[in-house]
Amino acid sequence: MSAPLLEAEGLVRRYAMRRGLFGRGVEIAAVDGVSLRIEAGRTLGLVGESGCGKSTTGRLVLGLERPDAGSVRFEGRPMPPPGTAEWRRLRARMQMVFQDPLGALDRRLPIGEQIREPLDIHGLLDPAARQARVFDLLHAVGLREDHAARYPHELSGGQRQRAVLARALATGPSLLVADEPISALDVSIQAQVMNLLADIQARFGIAMLFISHDLRAVRQLSHRIAVMYLGRIVEEGEPDAVLHDPAHPYARALVSAIPHPGRAVRRILLPGDPPNPADRPPGCAFHPRCPAAVARCRAESPALKPRADGRLVACHVAQGEAEAPIRQAA
C-alpha cells in the first residue's frame, strides 16, 4: 500500500449542550476517537445511523473544524488551523460535496460564476482560460454549456448536485468528501449521481470519503468501508467482506436491514432506544442493544484492532477475547 493521502489519528470532537433553561452544560462527544486513512485515488465509505458523527468526521478530516484531540495529516503534513492563509490554500486540494445542493449554492449567482469561483479565489489559470475550464467542468458532470447562465432554482435537484460537484472539481482536488451527496435526491436521480461520482473518480483519480447511511450506495463506490456507531468506528474492512460477513453485532444488524428482493432474510431487530451521545453507556457503547453482549462489554470499552483476516473490529466477542454465547475464548 502506498503512503496515505490523508491520515487521521484519534479524532475527538466534543460539543457543549445545555439541557433546559437552567440545566447544567453537558459535553457530547460527537466523534470519540476516530482514526482513518485514505489512500490516493481510493474511496473510503463511512456508514452509520444519523447522529453517529459521520458528518462531523467529514468536517474534521477536511480541517473545517479543529478536533479537540487527535490530528489530521494531509500528504504527510499536519492540517493548519482553519482560517489561516495556508489552510485556505489547501482548500484547492480538498473539496466537499454537500447533502443539500440548493443550500450549498448561492441562489443569487448563476451556476457558471459559482463554478468559476474556486478558480478566482485561488488565482488559478488566467481569466480567459477560466471560462473554458467552466465549460469543461460542466461537460464532465453532464451539464450543458447553457446551464452556466442559469440560477440554482432553475435547475433540477440532480442538476444542482452536478453543479456542486463541478464546483468541487474546479481546482482539481486530490480529496473529495461527499457528505450524504445522494440522500436529498429522488431515487431515480440517486443512481445517476452515483454513476457520475464513480465515473469522476475513475477519470480523475480522486480520493473520496463517501459518507452515507445507504449501505448499497457505499458498497457500490467504496474500496473500504468503515461502520460508525456513536462517534466511533466499530468495523472497517473490504466492502464485500463487511457486507457479506459483518463481524461486529451492530454491523450485522445494519447489513440485515438491507432489503433483498425475493430472498427472505431474517432481520436483526435491535432492542432499546437509538443511542444518545449525551448519555453514553459505560464500556462498549453498543452493549445495551447488543444481542451478544457479555459481562466484559459492560465494563470495558473494546479497541478497534485488526483480526486475523485483516479486518478491523472493535468488539470483545468478535475478537474472540470474551466468551461469546456460542464459542469459547481461545
Place this chain on the structure above:
Amino acid sequence: MPEAPLPRPALAAAAPPRRERALPPPLVLAGAVWLVLMLLVALLADAISPYAHTALDLRNRLSPPVFLGGSWLHPLGTDELGRDVLARLIYSIRTSLLIAFGATVIGAVLGTVLGFLAAHFRGAVEHAVLALVDFSASIPMLVFALAVLAFFGNSMVLFVCLLGLHAWERYARIARGLAIAASAQGYAFAVRQLGAGPWRVYLRHVLPNIASTLIVSMTLAFPEIILLESGLSFLGLGVQPPETSLGSMVGYGREYLTRAPWILLSPAVVIVLTTLSVSLLGDWLRDRLDPTLR
C-alpha cells in the same frame, strides 16, 4: 413577469441570456419620478427658490395659496411672518432629505458591519455587539437624543449621526442572524470551504443574499427618521430656526392649523409622498434583486 416555458437556445453559451427588462409598474415609476424630483429640488434649491427662505413679506402675512384664492406672488401662500411657503418647502426638502438619507445610510452601514463582525468573530465580539444592541433597543431614542444634543450642543453633522443611530440595531440583528445561518450550513459555509476569505464571503455572497431584508428595513426606517427629525425639531432640538425642515414646518404650522392650514399641509404632503415613494421603490428593488422572483 413573462417567463418563456420553452428551453432556451444553446447560443446563450457566450453571452448569458439576460431576460428583457420589463418596465417597472406605473406606481413604482411614479415613486421613482417623485424621488428624482425631490433630489433635483434639493440639489437646485438655491436656483429654483423664488425667495430666500427667511425673507419676510410683512404685508402678505398668512396669505392663502393660489388654489384657495391667493395671488401668484406666493403660489403656496405665506406663514405668520409673511415668509413664502414654497421657498421654505424647497429648503426644507433639502434639509430633510439630507438628514433622512444620511441617517438611514449611516444606520444601515453601521448595523450591517457590526452584525457581520459579530457573526464572523463570535465569542467576545458577538457578546459586545449584542450588549450594545440591547442597550440601544432599550433606551428611548428621543430621550437619548435630548441628552446628547443638550450636552454637546447642536450641529448638523452631530444631528445626522445621532439619527443614524436610530435603527442600527435592527440591521445588526438581521445581518448577524442571517450570516450565522448562512455560515452554519449554507452557501456561505460552502464558499468558505472553497477557500474564500471573509471579504469575499461577506461582500460577494452574504450581503447580496440578505440585501432584500436590509432594503425593506431601510424603507421602514426612512419615514421613521423623518418623523423623529420632525419630533426633535418640534422640541427645539433638531433643526434650529432660521434653518427649516419638513418636520419643523409641520411643527410650527400646527399652531395655525385652523386659520392657515396650508403652512402645515404642503410639507405634510411632501413627507407622505416621499416616504410612500421610498417604500414602493424599495419593495420593487427587493423583488428585482431576487433572481428567484424574476
